Structures are given as C-alpha cells and as structure tokens.
Amino acid sequence: xxxxxxxxxxxxxxxxxxxxxxxxxxxxxxxxxxxxxxxxxxxxxxxxxxxxxxxxxxxxxxxxxxxxxxxxxxxxxxxxxxxxxxxxxxxxxxxxxxxxxxxxxxxxxxxxxxxxxxxxxxxxxxxxxxxxxxxxxxxxxxxxxxxxxxxxxxxxxxxxxxxxxxxxxxxxxxxxxxxxxxxxxxxxxxxxxxxxxxxxxxxxxxxxxxxxxxxxxxxxxxxxxxxxxxxxxxxxxxxxxxxxxxxxxxxxxxxxxxxxxxxxxxxxxxxxxxxxxxxxxxxxxxxxxxxxxxxxxxxxxxxxxxxxxxxxx
Numbered sequence: 001x002x003x004x005x006x007x008x009x010x011x012x013x014x015x016x017x018x019x020x021x022x023x024x025x026x027x028x029x030x031x032x033x034x035x036x037x038x039x040x041x042x043x044x045x046x047x048x049x050x051x052x053x054x055x056x057x058x059x060x061x062x063x064x065x066x067x068x069x070x071x072x073x074x075x076x077x078x079x080x081x082x083x084x085x086x087x088x089x090x091x092x093x094x095x096x097x098x099x100x101x102x103x104x105x106x107x108x109x110x111x112x113x114x115x116x117x118x119x120x121x122x123x124x125x126x127x128x129x130x131x132x133x134x135x136x137x138x139x140x141x142x143x144x145x146x147x148x149x150x151x152x153x154x155x156x157x158x159x160x161x162x163x164x165x166x167x168x169x170x171x172x173x174x175x176x177x178x179x180x181x182x183x184x185x186x187x188x189x190x191x192x193x194x195x196x197x198x199x200x201x202x203x204x205x206x207x208x209x210x211x212x213x214x215x216x217x218x219x220x221x222x223x224x225x226x227x228x229x230x231x232x233x234x235x236x237x238x239x240x241x242x243x244x245x246x247x248x249x250x251x252x253x254x255x256x257x258x259x260x261x262x263x264x265x266x267x268x269x270x271x272x273x274x275x276x277x278x279x280x281x282x283x284x285x286x287x288x289x290x291x292x293x294x295x296x297x298x299x300x301x302x303x304x305x306x307x308x309x310x311x312x313x
Contacts, residue, residue, distance in 0.1 A: 009057025018287035077119030209237035
C-alpha cells in the first residue's frame with residue numbers, strides 16, 4: 001500500500017500530534033524557516049515521492065497559517081508526492097461565501113482556488129460555515145461533522161429538561177439535527193445586525209419557560225451574538241443556557257463577554273487552540289475523528305461511516 005506521511009503546520013502542531021498518535025504514526029519532518037522580513041521558506045526533510053501526504057493545519061488568523069499550508073502543498077507537489085490531502089479542521093474565510101453587497105470578494109471561493117492551484121488533490125475539513133462551500137472545489141471534499149463529537153458527549157448528560165436553540169436563522173439546520181436526534185424541542189433566536197460582529201436585537205421564536213437551553217453554532221467569534229441570545233432566552237424564562245460550537249475563534253472581547261454572560265458553559269473542540277483557559281469553556285478533541293477519516297481515506301473506505309458511528313470507539 002502507498003506510504004502515508006502526516007505533516008503539521010506550525011500553529012496546529014498541538015492537534016496534529018494528537019491525530020498522529022491516534023493514527024499510530026509519528027509526524028513527518030518539515031521545517032519552516034523565516035527570513036528577517038517574515039518571508040517563509042518550507043523545507044520537507046524527508047522523501048515524499050509517491051506517498052500519500054496529509055498536511056494538517058487550521059487556517060485561523062493570522063493569514064500566515066494559510067500561506068504556510070499553500071507553501072507546504074507546493075513543496076510536496078514539486079517533490080513528486082503521489083497524492084496530497086489538505087486537512088483543514090477550521091477553514092478560515094468561510095463566512096465570506098457570497099456577495100451580500102456590491103464590490104466585495106467571495107473569499108471562501110478564492111481560498112478554494114488557491115488550495116487547488118497549490119496542488120491539493122483533496123480537502124478534509126469540519127463544519128464549514130456554509131455547506132455550499134464544498135461546491136467551490138473541483139476536487140473531493142470530506143466534510144466531517146462536529147455532531148460525531150458532541151452527540152456522544154450529550155448522550156452521557158441528563159437532557160430531560162433540554163431544548164436546543166439556534167442563535168440565528170442560518171443555523172437552524174444544525175440545531176435541528178440535535179433536536180431531532182435527541183427528540184427534543186427546537187427554538188430559534190432571530191437576530192437583527194447593525195454590522196458584522198454587532199447585533200442590534202434578538203427575538204426568541206418558541207417557548208423556553210423553565211427549560212435548560214443548549215445553543216448550537218458552528219463557531220464563536222466575539223461571542224456577542226451568543227451572549228445576547230443567552231440574555232434573550234433567560235428573559236423568556238429559560239432556567240439555564242449552555243452553548244456548543246465547533247470552532248472557538250474567540251477574538252476581541254470574546255472571553256470577557258463569555259465570563260460576564262449568563263451562559264453557564266460552552267462546549268467546543270480543539271480545531272483552534274484556546275487563547276486562554278476559562279472555567280466556562282470545555283474542550284472536546286476532534287483528533288480521533290480526523291485520524292479515522294485519514295485512515296479511511298487512505299484505505300479507500302467510506303467516510304460516511306463516521307457520520308453513523310457516533311461512538312468513535
């Protein structure tokens with residue numbers, strides 16, 4: 001069988017090492033050299049000729065993480081790698097997936113073009129901000145779901161008084177999958193924005209009186225929307241509010257917003273490293289899910305099996 005080699009981006013090594021551990025392989029040697037002006041130079045320190053390469057890196061800010069990934073892919077392509085898969089647990093720029101006003105880029109599509117131009121043969125990611133981003137690629141995309149991590153966790157909790165909620169209309173499909181799986185009710189928080197990262201008001205659609213509400217989202221940035229949604233739910237009679245998100249972007253005053261909010265806990269994953277620890281944030285690892293997806297890809301097995309097997313045992 002074709003040899004597998006796992007590489008890590010500089011800032012994603014914390015996750016890549018865990019993925020490699022579950023896969024049963026050491027990370028392959030790759031050196032990122034930096035000139036005094038910040039320009040990067042990638043050196044792959046071992047042969048990759050004919051091998052199936054997996055580059056593991058999330059493209060969170062700064063944009064150096066994306067550029068590093070592009071340079072690694074180009075390095076492997078020019079070194080005659082047999083097949084190159086970009087494993088991107090968090091796909092940055094995914095929120096810019098359409099023209100919502102004149103003279104703006106479709107950044108998610110541009111990133112897809114760059115990855116393909118660099119030489120990626122396949123993309124593996126999790127919980128894209130919009131499912132249709134898969135269509136921006138002309139190569140296979142394995143779109144994993146955070147449900148495979150969160151659902152086994154929730155199965156161990158008492159959900160008899162739980163209602164699931166979407167913090168906005170766009171996330172209803174995601175929240176509904178949890179409500180349907182656990183046979184619980186669903187409510188929607190309809191938000192009115194002033195501008196990006198700033199919410200004017202939130203209206204709760206549905207009855208949450210006396211309920212323990214779990215907000216479900218794909219990412220948390222400044223946490224402004226989430227905290228306002230929690231306030232609105234408590235005002236409507238909810239007993240408690242927790243939240244689940246796949247990608248803890250947590251920029252700006254996110255940590256302060258969370259600490260001062262009525263949210264009792266946020267359950268998230270390690271697609272992005274936390275900038276600091278918080279008693280309100282619990283992190284579940286996505287490493288085992290990605291290690292299984294990598295193995296199934298290499299062995300030409302179904303990735304769909306990972307959506308059915310929620311236990312990951």
